[in-house]
Structures are given as C-alpha cells and as structure tokens.
Amino acid sequence: xxxxxGISQAELGQELGVSRQTINSIEAGRYLPSLPLALALGRFFxxxxxxxxxxDA
Numbered sequence: 001x002x003x004x005x006g007i008s009q010a011e012l013g014q015e016l017g018v019s020r021q022t023i024n025s026i027e028a029g030r031y032l033p034s035l036p037l038a039l040a041l042g043r044f045f046x047x048x049x050x051x052x053x054x055x056d057a
Contacts, residue, residue, distance in 0.1 A: 001045050001052070002027070016040050 002012050002023070009023040016023075018037065025031035026041075033041065042049045
C-alpha cells in the first residue's frame with residue numbers, strides 16, 4: 001500500500017510518529033504493530049485494519 005502510493009518508509013513513519021525501522025519491520029512481518037498504531041495505519045490508508053493484516057489482502 002505504502003509503495004503503491006509513492007510514500008517512503010521514513011515519510012510514513014513520520015506521519016504516524018514511529019521510526020522508519022518500525023515501518024520496515026511491520027512490512028517485513030517481523031513486528032506486529034500495537035492496536036493504536038494499527039488503527040492509525042488504517043486511518044492513514046483509508047482501509048479497515050483487517051484488510052491490511054489479512055494474509056489474502
């Protein structure tokens with residue numbers, strides 16, 4: 001989602017108040033975000049949290 005919108009990991013992290021490394025870890029599947037961060041990601045991208053983290057999404 002992020003790359004398709006032309007947003008860097010650093011830009012997304014700054015928007016959400018987390019580091020670029022956190023965004024990288026979420027994308028790589030090494031880190032599951034907290035509920036508040038997952039909700040913020042959903043709001044940012046305009047999708048339900050389930051859509052972002054469902055394996056078929």
